[in-house]
Amino acid sequence: MKITRISTWRVPPRWMFLKIETDEGIVGWGEPVLEGKARTVEAAVHELSEYLIGQDPARINDLWQVMYRAGFYRGGGILMSAIAGIDQALWDIKGKALGVPVYQLLGGLVRDKVKTYSWVGGDRPADIIRDIKERVAVGFDTFKMNGCEELAVIDSSRAIDAAVNKVAEIREAFGNSIEFGLDFHGRVTAPMAKVLIKELEPYRPLFIEEPVLAEQAEYYPRLAAQTHIPIAAGERMFSRFEFKNVLAAGGLAILQPDLSHAGGITECMKIAAMAESYDVALAPHCPLGPIALASCLHVDFVSWNAFIQEQSMGIHYNKGGEVLDYVLNKEDFALESGHIKPFTRPGLGVELDEALIIERSKNAPDWRNPLWRHVDGSVAEW
Numbered sequence: 001m002k003i004t005r006i007s008t009w010r011v012p013p014r015w016m017f018l019k020i021e022t023d024e025g026i027v028g029w030g031e032p033v034l035e036g037k038a039r040t041v042e043a044a045v046h047e048l049s050e051y052l053i054g055q056d057p058a059r060i061n062d063l064w065q066v067m068y069r070a071g072f073y074r075g076g077g078i079l080m081s082a083i084a085g086i087d088q089a090l091w092d093i094k095g096k097a098l099g100v101p102v103y104q105l106l107g108g109l110v111r112d113k114v115k116t117y118s119w120v121g122g123d124r125p126a127d128i129i130r131d132i133k134e135r136v137a138v139g140f141d142t143f144k145m146n147g148c149e150e151l152a153v154i155d156s157s158r159a160i161d162a163a164v165n166k167v168a169e170i171r172e173a174f175g176n177s178i179e180f181g182l183d184f185h186g187r188v189t190a191p192m193a194k195v196l197i198k199e200l201e202p203y204r205p206l207f208i209e210e211p212v213l214a215e216q217a218e219y220y221p222r223l224a225a226q227t228h229i230p231i232a233a234g235e236r237m238f239s240r241f242e243f244k245n246v247l248a249a250g251g252l253a254i255l256q257p258d259l260s261h262a263g264g265i266t267e268c269m270k271i272a273a274m275a276e277s278y279d280v281a282l283a284p285h286c287p288l289g290p291i292a293l294a295s296c297l298h299v300d301f302v303s304w305n306a307f308i309q310e311q312s313m314g315i316h317y318n319k320g321g322e323v324l325d326y327v328l329n330k331e332d333f334a335l336e337s338g339h340i341k342p343f344t345r346p347g348l349g350v351e352l353d354e355a356l357i358i359e360r361s362k363n364a365p366d367w368r369n370p371l372w373r374h375v376d377g378s379v380a381e382w
């Protein structure tokens with residue numbers, strides 16, 4: 001079999017779909033995207049396609065190493081997202097060629113279903129209680145929300161209290177009938193993370209995500225030493241070579257690689273195994289579309305240390321689209337009490353409406369996250 005063509009479509013709300021065609025008629029789909037940088041990743045995909053056209057798609061490992069190593073420069077969000085989407089499509093092709101779901105190619109199921117969580121509250125946590133009640137009504141018991149709004153480098157006790165009181169209200173309303181992760185979203189500096197985490201300790205969040213920015217990873221073990229709350233991070237780390245360093249340094253209880261940012265299934269399987277060797281849990285990041293989610297789930301289905309999966313149904317980022325809009329086999333993504341069962345179709349298991357993708361790509365937005373500024377006019381982390 002030979003790769004004959006690689007096509008890409010940027011589509012609402014902020015995703016990109018990639019299609020790899022072969023000379024035997026088997027087609028694979030991937031979702032290479034870095035939120036807000038879709039055009040840049042698209043250019044990277046087409047630069048990488050020069051290594052792929054005419055090649056055997058079955059040689060996933062060799063193609064992955066060529067894409068990663070052949071161009072001298074490597075790593076980072078753009079290149080690793082481009083590789084990720086191509087890798088997903090190659091696994092899709094291999095599963096379809098052999099007639100089995102991708103997880104069967106990865107050693108088979110380690111669990112019968114995967115637990116998911118639901119985002120609530122939006123960019124500025126508001127109406128959290130209402131949102132949680134709505135999601136509890138459809139079977140979720142685990143949630144994630146932004147842990148705070150923008151915080152100054154050193155901020156006031158009032159700002160800390162505003163964040164903590166929101167969490168106190170949740171525990172007051174629901175007790176421990178629900179669990180929730182708090183995403184600091186990189187908005188909190190290391191000094192303020194120490195203060196905020198201390199005040200959150202009594203409310204026992206399931207985890208605190210990105211307590212500081214990935215470029216401050218040296219604080220993970222220091223913050224972990226002061227709290228019993230599990231620390232999670234990973235959406236802004238892009239290869240096993242980055243995860244290697246944070247695992248060795250300690251401090252992270254949960255790794256959150258993104259299957260569309262960290263080199264795809266091939267790379268994230270290695271990251272999952274590295275995490276297991278340090279007794280670190282896996283919870284892949286996925287505020288994206290259906291192929292990204294399916295790729296996460298195949299890794300979750302075979303990784304013993306995977307404990308929960310992010311999915312973007314109803315997420316506040318998806319203005320203008322829902323995660324299953326382009327999916328024909330919506331029923332395969334059905335949630336039962338927040339859990340998804342293994343796909344049965346060959347490959348990644350996602351049947352896409354290609355005509356709708358092409359149509360919607362004609363009006364693809366150039367999604368950007370908002371530019372926030374502090375009251376003094378300086379840039380704030382969003």
Ligand SMILES: O=C(O)C(=O)C[C@@H](O)[C@H](O)CO
Pocket residue numbers: 035036183185235285286287310317369
């Ligand atoms: O889902 C998460 O955990 C996030 O932090 C969302 C963030 O990754 C946005 O998608 C960036 O645009």
Ligand SMILES: [Mg+2]
Pocket residue numbers: 183185209210235
């Ligand atoms: Mg996050």
